[in-house]
Amino acid sequence: MTSIAEPLNSTAQRATALGIDLGTSSCKAVIVDTDGRIVAQASAEYPVRSNREGEAETAPEDWWRAVTGSVREAVARAGARPAAVGLSGQMHGLVLTNESTDPLRPALLWADGRASGVLARYRALDRAQQDRLANPLAPGMAGPLLAWVHQHEPEIYAEARWALQPKDWLRSRLTGMVAAERSDASATLLYDVPADTWDFDVVSALDLDRTLLPELLPHSAAVAGILTPAAAATLELDAGIPVAAGAGDTAAAALGSGVVRPDDVQLTVGTGAQVIRPSPAALSRAEAGVHLYRSALPTGWYHMAASTNAGITLGWVCAAMNASWAELYGSLEEPVRSSDPVFLPHLTGERTPYVDPTLRGAWTGLSLSHDRRTVLRSALEGVAYAIAEAFTALVGPDVPERLRLAGGGTVAQPWRQLLATVLGTALYSVETPAASGRGAALLGAWAAQLVSEQDITGRLAPQARLVAEPQPGLIATVEDRRARFHDNVLRLRDSRRSPEDPAAHR
Numbered sequence: 001m002t003s004i005a006e007p008l009n010s011t012a013q014r015a016t017a018l019g020i021d022l023g024t025s026s027c028k029a030v031i032v033d034t035d036g037r038i039v040a041q042a043s044a045e046y047p048v049r050s051n052r053e054g055e056a057e058t059a060p061e062d063w064w065r066a067v068t069g070s071v072r073e074a075v076a077r078a079g080a081r082p083a084a085v086g087l088s089g090q091m092h093g094l095v096l097t098n099e100s101t102d103p104l105r106p107a108l109l110w111a112d113g114r115a116s117g118v119l120a121r122y123r124a125l126d127r128a129q130q131d132r133l134a135n136p137l138a139p140g141m142a143g144p145l146l147a148w149v150h151q152h153e154p155e156i157y158a159e160a161r162w163a164l165q166p167k168d169w170l171r172s173r174l175t176g177m178v179a180a181e182r183s184d185a186s187a188t189l190l191y192d193v194p195a196d197t198w199d200f201d202v203v204s205a206l207d208l209d210r211t212l213l214p215e216l217l218p219h220s221a222a223v224a225g226i227l228t229p230a231a232a233a234t235l236e237l238d239a240g241i242p243v244a245a246g247a248g249d250t251a252a253a254a255l256g257s258g259v260v261r262p263d264d265v266q267l268t269v270g271t272g273a274q275v276i277r278p279s280p281a282a283l284s285r286a287e288a289g290v291h292l293y294r295s296a297l298p299t300g301w302y303h304m305a306a307s308t309n310a311g312i313t314l315g316w317v318c319a320a321m322n323a324s325w326a327e328l329y330g331s332l333e334e335p336v337r338s339s340d341p342v343f344l345p346h347l348t349g350e351r352t353p354y355v356d357p358t359l360r361g362a363w364t365g366l367s368l369s370h371d372r373r374t375v376l377r378s379a380l381e382g383v384a385y386a387i388a389e390a391f392t393a394l395v396g397p398d399v400p401e402r403l404r405l406a407g408g409g410t411v412a413q414p415w416r417q418l419l420a421t422v423l424g425t426a427l428y429s430v431e432t433p434a435a436s437g438r439g440a441a442l443l444g445a446w447a448a449q450l451v452s453e454q455d456i457t458g459r460l461a462p463q464a465r466l467v468a469e470p471q472p473g474l475i476a477t478v479e480d481r482r483a484r485f486h487d488n489v490l491r492l493r494d495s496r497r498s499p500e501d502p503a504a505h506r
Contacts, residue, residue, distance in 0.1 A: 015450050018074070018082035018237070019441030020067055021249065021434065022089040022167050024048060024109060024271075027066040029074035030437030031082055034450050036460035038441075041434055042073035048109065056111035056140075060095055060103045060169055067170065071235045081238050085174065085227060086444030087246025088253070088436040089167025091187045092138070094145040096160040101172040104156050108145045111348075113357055115144035118151070121206060122189065129202050134193035134284035134292045136355040143189035147206050163212040167246050175225030175243050180214040182294040183251035186301075193292055193301070194282040220247040220255075220296040221446040221453075244447035247296035249436040250274060250304060255296045256439030257406050257432040258461030265400050266430070267419075269409035273310040273387045275394045278302045288393045289353040296443065297453065305352035305390035309345040310383055311409045313361070316347060317379040321372065331376040332414035338477050340374055341365040342485050343382030344492060352390040354489075358496065364488050380415060384422040385485040391423055399425050404464055406430045413468070420468035421478055428464035 014033045021028040026045040033039050044066035049057050075081060092110035097103050108114075116139040122130070123137070138144075142165065150157045164172065165184040172178050185191050185198065190213065192199035200210045217224055224245045232239035247255070254276055259266045265277045279301045284292055291304040318328055342364045349357035363375065391403075405427045410416055420427045432438060442460065445451045451460065 016078060016080060016082045017084040017086060017441045017445035017448065017450060018071065019086050019088060019437040019439065019444060020071065020170065021252070021437035021440055022063055022067070022087070022170055023249065023436070024090045024111070027063065027070050028434055028437045029067070029070040030434045030441050031074050031078045032438055032441035032445065034445065036438075036442070036462075038434060038438060040074045040078035041437065042070045042077065044070040048111070049106065054113040056109040057106035058109060059106045063166070063170065064173060068234055071237070075236060082241070082444070083450065084242050084244065084444035084448035085237075086244040086440040086442065086447065087167045087171055088249045088440035089165065089170065089184070089246065091165070091184055091248040091250065092141045093166045094142045094149070095164045095166060095169040096149065096156060097162045097164060097169065098159065099161045101162060101164075101169065101178060103169070104159055105153070107166060107169075108149075110140040112145065113139050115139040115148040116357060118144040118147045121147065125202065125205055129199070129205060131284065132192045132194060132199055133189055133202065134282065134286060135187070135189065136286045136289050136291065136351070137189065138351065138355070139357065141187060141189045143206065146190075146208055146212070150208060160212060162214060164214070165248075167248075168214070171224055171243060171246060174227055174231045176228050177225040178214045179217050179224055179245070181217050181220060181245040181247065183220055183247040183296050185216060186294040187248060187291070193284070193294075196282070196294065217245040219298040220245050220251065221298070221443045223447045242444070242447050244443040246440055246443060248293065250276060251293065251296040251302065252439035252443070253406070253435040254278070254302060254439070255442060255456060256435040256437070257404070257430045258457070259404065260297065260457045260461070263400070264404065265395060266404035266406055267387065267391065268407040269310050269387070270407045271311045273307045273390065273409075275305045275387075275391050276302050277394060289351060289355045290393055296439065297457075303394055305394035307386045307390045308348045308351055309361075309386050313345040313347050313383060314379060317376065321376060323372075323376055328376050328380065329412040329415055331373045332380060332418055334373070334377070335471075335474055336377060336381050336418070336477060336481065338480065339369070340381070340481075341370055341378045342481065342488055343378040344485070344489055345379070345382045345386050346489070350386070353393040354493070356493065359489070359493055360496065362488070362492055380418060381422075381481070382485065384418050385482050387419065388422050388482060389486070399423070402426050402428050404428050404430050405467065406432060406435060416468040417471065421470045421474050422482065424470055424475070426466060426470070427468040429467040430462055430464045432462045
């Protein structure tokens, strides 16, 4: 089982690898030994800027400052310098740079919605082209974002030499080498997913420059370069150590938490919620709002169903109701009742299964008999139903007997119990702190031949323990209320759409 170890001492130093996880709002540096233990970690935050509604940007130099601070702190805590570096990063975003990989503008992030209008150009692609993308269309992916810059910031686009994913930009800063990596590239909407390569036919159809896209590395554990003397001096590491290609954060987290087999299904709850399942073949489920990306292993893919409304929505509820998180979770001390209001949590639109950024939230069925505690309880219930809709889209009618549970948003036991009842399956907690960072570090260790693929998928995979099972006495109530939830989502969605809206006919 993964554990947090004491700092290594000078008489018992073991080989370690560093994982750098470049998240949306913070960077985590995680140092792992060859037994898979996290021996030290540190983090540093940076802002996501939104000058106007729909914008989400971060200056890459803010990333670099956070990387520098967190890496130095983690290495100092470990008491030994790592022998390799691996990377994990937020997916979908876009970093436009010059030849020297200096950013030309702030990075556009996955949460940026300005490219929504560009999606009409994707819908105009022929059926074969759309099928090769193998994913539902989302405006925050690198392809739509790049097309938006081409249209609205032509001077920046004309100056650009490289269009990079966030962690690929960071790797160029570490190694001086420019490259792309498949688990991230497959999530750009510029990728032929079944063929596992850039789709230059789609790139041309969008009137984009194919030379902006770097050469693809063979897999996430491939050696992408070595740490340059300049980067080593800044980070206080040894120059010349290998740097692995790395992976998108979801793929890295799957590796870090041992989700590697087709019968493994894992739910991660944080700002949003993701349900993932490995797949040996590139089978598209785009029509169900399910994503398909390359895994961090040399072969294989994974399906992902995503709800954007988990912790971010619950945080809003706490702020709006002036409630603490303890009070929110404490509202579940009494079970959900059939007379409770129904909460629709879609404050940020929704991905799976609706793929609709225009969805909005609501409370329905409120009466004078409902109090503050009832409203808080219904908020948790509504988020659980949104997660259940994504879960059902992924697994279909064959609900697995056990579901792995990860993420910092699932530590409260009453919340776990509600999720188990709503999802209709037993939940097994994966005790893996910093899963994406751990996965990144394991990729670095693999690249340096400190561990093997068999080690990572076998002896180093963390254990899971049973934490919640469905409550039989509540199943009928929950099923009835989930049906009401779904009906309310459709009614509110349809009431907000004009007949001219193409999505109204989906």
